[in-house]
Amino acid sequence: MSAVPGTAAPAAPDSSIARVKWLACPSSAQWLEQAIARPDLVLIDHAHCERKAAGVALQLMFRYPGDAALAAVLSPIAREELEHFEQVVALMERRNLALRPLPPPSYGASLTAQVRRGEPGRMLDSFLVAGLIEARSHERMALLAAHSPAPDLRDLYAALLASEARHFGAYWLLAEQRCGRPATVQRLHQLATLEAQALAGEPAGAEQVRMHSVGVTVAALATCGPPLFDPGEPWRGGLDPGEAAG
């Protein structure tokens, strides 16, 4: 991978920095290179992602209005995602970047299309899809925190990492508590593979780079199998050992 002018070449993105147990495949060097070359686009898209993440949590609270335990988990997440949105927008203002609509990649829609319509599959899939999106966000923010040339970007992404790790852990626990571990693990394996497939292929031009645009290691996808989660292990927030966020 070529270096961004004036910076050192990023290290291989499938290093231990960003290995996330839920993900079937790591992000590719091409994605990281594009993201570092167009931090403005990634930042604007990131603001939209935070807003959408708050919307997903709120949407689930509206869909299951009688589930007080669900609301107790998702209400703080919705608030936290909006705080992240405000943090990203504040940094954009310091960089003279305006919040503007950006065409999203097909990633979110393709994952949402996997959610089954009937219950309890709909609930399980909704939690796992939300968790997988959080996991991919966490992985890519970890890469940006490690490799972005600009200190303000490194600081922002590093500051957000810990809470994104908590979020995908929260969605996992919601799924496991309501649907049981065997059903949750089995469906996670299916959806994690589909998540990686949604990011497979040739990355589009740099203008199309987004937080969730195409870019996973193709060789890894061919052999990725199920995600790294071992049902027999104690929950560690979805991260590999030694991978403390930020």
Ligand SMILES: [Fe+2]
């Ligand atoms: Fe967030």
Ligand SMILES: [Fe+2]
């Ligand atoms: Fe999040």
